[in-house]
Amino acid sequence: xxxxxxxxxxxxxxxxxxxxxxxxxxxxxxxxxxxxxxxxxxxxxxxxxxxxxxxxxxxxxxxxxxxxxxxxxxxxxxxxxxxxxxxxxxxxxxxxxxxxxxxxxxxxxxxxxxxxxxxxxxxxxxxxxxxxxxxxxxxxxxxxxxxxxxxxxxxxxxxxxxxxxxxxxxxxxxxxxxxxxxxxxxxxxxxxxxxxxxxxxxxxxxxxxxxxxxxxxxxxxxxxxxxxxxxxxxxxxxxxxxxxxxxxxxxxxxxxxxxxxxxxxxxxxxxxxxxxxxxxxxxxxxxxxxxxxxxxxxxxxxxxxxxxxxx
Amino acid sequence: xxxxxxxxxxxxxxxxxxxxxxxxxxxxxxxxxxxxxxxxxxxxxxxxxxxxxxxxxxxxxxxxxxxxxxxxxxxxxxxxxxxxxxxxxxxxxxxxxxxxxxxxxxxxxxxxxxxxxxxxxxxxxxxxxxxxxxxxxxxxxxxxxxxxxxxxxxxxxxxxxxxxxxxxxxxxxxxxxxxxxxxxxxxxxxxxxxxxxxxxxxxxxxxxxxxxxxxxxxxxxxxxxxxxxxxxxxxxxxxxxxxxxxxxxxxxxxxxxxxxxxxxxxxxxxxxxxxxxxxxxxxxxxxxxxxxxxxxx
Numbered sequence: 220x221x222x223x224x225x226x227x228x229x230x231x232x233x234x235x236x237x238x239x240x241x242x243x244x245x246x247x248x249x250x251x252x253x254x255x256x257x258x259x260x261x262x263x264x265x266x267x268x269x270x271x272x273x274x275x276x277x278x279x280x281x282x283x284x285x286x287x288x289x290x291x292x293x294x295x296x297x298x299x300x301x302x303x304x305x306x307x308x309x310x311x312x313x314x315x316x317x318x319x320x321x322x323x324x325x326x327x328x329x330x331x332x333x334x335x336x337x338x339x340x341x342x343x344x345x346x347x348x349x350x351x352x353x354x355x356x357x358x359x360x361x362x363x364x365x366x367x368x369x370x371x372x373x374x375x376x377x378x379x380x381x382x383x384x385x386x387x388x389x390x391x392x393x394x395x396x397x398x399x400x401x402x403x404x405x406x407x408x409x410x411x412x413x414x415x416x417x418x419x420x421x422x423x424x425x426x427x428x429x430x431x432x433x434x435x436x437x438x439x440x441x442x443x444x445x446x447x448x449x450x451x452x453x454x455x456x457x458x459x460x461x462x463x464x465x466x467x468x469x470x471x472x473x474x475x476x477x478x479x480x481x482x483x484x485x486x487x488x489x490x491x492x493x494x495x496x497x498x499x500x501x502x503x504x505x506x507x508x509x510x511x512x513x514x515x516x517x518x519x520x521x522x523x524x525x526x527x528x529x530x
Numbered sequence: 531x532x533x534x535x536x537x538x539x540x541x542x543x544x545x546x547x548x549x550x551x552x553x554x555x556x557x558x559x560x561x562x563x564x565x566x567x568x569x570x571x572x573x574x575x576x577x578x579x580x581x582x583x584x585x586x587x588x589x590x591x592x593x594x595x596x597x598x599x600x601x602x603x604x605x606x607x608x609x610x611x612x613x614x615x616x617x618x619x620x621x622x623x624x625x626x627x628x629x630x631x632x633x634x635x636x637x638x639x640x641x642x643x644x645x646x647x648x649x650x651x652x653x654x655x656x657x658x659x660x661x662x663x664x665x666x667x668x669x670x671x672x673x674x675x676x677x678x679x680x681x682x683x684x685x686x687x688x689x690x691x692x693x694x695x696x697x698x699x700x701x702x703x704x705x706x707x708x709x710x711x712x713x714x715x716x717x718x719x720x721x722x723x724x725x726x727x728x729x730x731x732x733x734x735x736x737x738x739x740x741x742x743x744x745x746x747x748x749x750x751x752x753x754x755x756x757x758x759x760x761x762x763x764x765x766x767x768x769x770x771x772x773x774x775x776x777x778x779x780x781x782x783x784x785x786x787x788x789x790x791x792x793x794x795x796x797x798x799x800x801x802x803x804x805x806x807x808x809x810x811x812x813x814x815x816x817x818x819x820x821x822x823x824x825x826x827x
C-alpha cells in the first residue's frame with residue numbers, strides 16, 4: 220500500500236495518489252519528515268494503548284515483595300505463576316474462597332445459552348421482518364429499536380418483578396432471558412438488514428416450489444447467512460461475557476458471573492491487597508473476549524460496525 | 531396454516547406472527563410497559579416494596595435536593611461533554627493517521643481497538659492499578675527523582691472524574707476510530723484529487739471538505755457515545771466505587787444503590803425517570819432529523 224505514495228514535497232502529505240495503480244519507482248524518502256511524524260505519532264499512541272495490558276501481565280507475574288519495592292513498569296525479576304493459580308482457585312469473595320473458577324463457569328453457563336437463545340430468536344425475527352411482513356410488524360420493530368436507547372436502569376425493576384413472579388429471579392435462566400431480551404434490538408436489526416439484502420427472487424422461487432416459513436428459513440436462509448451468524452456470535456459473546464449490571468442485579472452470590480466476582484475480589488475492603496492476584500484475576504476475566512477479538516479480527520470490526528451503524 | 535381457505539386476517543401469515551411473539555412481547559411488555567411502570571411508580575412513596583401511594587412530585591423534589599444526586603448529575607455532565615469531544619477528536623485523528631496509506635495498518639488498528647473488547651470492569655480495575663498513587667504512575671515518576679510530582683486523580687475528589695475519563699477514552703476511542711476510518715474510506719478519491727489540484731492544504735481539506743462530508747458518521751458516533759455516557763456505571767463501580775466520598779458518583783449508580791441497597795424504590799424510580807428524560811431529550815431531535823423528512827422502513 221505504501222508503495223503507491225508518489226514522492227511529493229514532504230510537508231503537504233500524500234493521500235490517495237493511486238491514479239492508475241502501482242507504477243514508477245518506490246518512494247525514496249522513507250525517512251521523510253512526514254513519515255517520521257506519522258509513524259512516530261502512531262507508535263506513541265500504540266504504546267499508550269498497550270501500556271495497561273503490559274502492566275497487567277507484568278504485575279501478575281511478580282511476587283508481592285517485588286511489587287512493593289519496584290515500579291509497575293519494570294519486568295519481573297523472578298517470574299511466578301502463583302498469583303494466577305491463586306486467582307483461579309483460591310481468591311476469596313466474602314466467605315467463598317474457591318477463586319474465580321466459579322465465576323468463570325457461571326459465565327460460561329450464562330453466555331452459551333444466552334448467545335444461542337438470543338440469536339435464534341433474533342434471526343427468525345429478522346427473517347420474518349424481512350420476508351414475511353405482516354401488518355403492524357414495523358411498528359413493533361421501531362419500538363424495539365427506540366427501546367434500545369432506553370437506559371437499562373429504567374427497566375431493571377419491572378423485570379425483577381416479572382422474574383420473581385415466574386420464579387426465575389436469582390437463577391441463571393432468569394439472566395439468560397434478560398440477555399436475550401436486551402440483545403434483541405441490535406440482533407434483529409442486524410439480521411433484518413442482512414436478509415433484506417438477499418435477492419428477492421430466491422425467496423420467490425422457494426415459495427413457488429412450495430416451501431413454507433420454516434422450510435425457507437432452515438433450508439435457504441440459514442445456510443446462506445453463516446457470516447452474519449458469526450458476526451452475531453462475536454457480538455453476543457463479548458457483550459454478554461462483559462456484562463456487569465445484569466449479573467449483579469439478577470443473580471445471587473453463588474451464581475455471580477465472572478465480572479461481578481472479579482469486582483468483588485479486587486474491591487473487597489478486608490485483608491491485605493494482593494495486587495498481583497488482582498491483576499491475574501483481571502487478565503483471566505478479560506481473556507475470553509480478548510481471544511475472541513484476536514481470532515475474529517476483521518469480523519469483529521464488522522460486528523461492531525454492524526451493531527453501531529443504523530440500518 | 532396459510533393454506534386455510536377462510537380469508538381470516540388474523541391467521542394470514544401465522545408463522546411470521548408466531549415468530550414475532552418474542553419481539554412483540556419485548557417491545558410492549560419490557561420496553562413500553564416497563565418504562566411506563568417505572569415512570570408511574572416514580573410518583574409514589576414506595577420504600578421497600580412498590581406501592582401505589584401517590585405523592586405527586588415529592589420524590590423529584592427530594593431527588594433534586596439530595597447532594598449526592600447533584601454531584602452525580604454534575605459528574606455526568608463533565609464526563610459527558612469531555613468524553614464526547616475527546617472521543618470524536620481522538621477517534622477522527624487516529625482514523626486520519628491510519629488513512630495515510632501506511633504500513634502495518636492492520637496492526638495499529640488491532641492495537642487501538644483491543645481495549646474495546648474488554649469489559650468496563652476490567653478497564654476500571656487496570657486503571658485503578660495504574661493510577662494507584664503509591665505504586666502506579668505517580669510512584670514511578672517520584673521514584674525517578676521528581677519527588678513533588680502529583681498525579682493521583684482517583685484519590686482527589688476534585689479531579690477524580692478525569693481519572694475515570696482517561697480509562698473510558700482508552701476503552702472506547704478505538705470504536706470511534708473504526709467508524710471514522712470506514713467513513714474516510716467511503717469518501718471518493720476524486721475529492722482529494724480535486725482539493726489538491728486547487729491547492730487546498732491538507733488540514734483545510736479535512737476541516738472544510740472531508741468532515742462536512744462525513745456528517746452521517748459523526749452523527750452515528752455522537753449517538754453511540756451519548757447512549758454510552760448515560761449508561762456509565764460499571765466503570766465507576768470498578769474504578770472508584772463512587773469515591774472518594776461521593777465525588778465520582780453517577781446517576782446510574784444512584785439508581786442502583788437506591789433500588790437495591792437503600793430500600794428506597796421511589797427515589798430510584800424518580801432518578802431513573804430523569805435518566806430516561808435525558809435520553810429522550812437527546813434521541814428525539816436526532817430521530818427527527820434522521821427520519822423526520824423522508825419516511826424510511
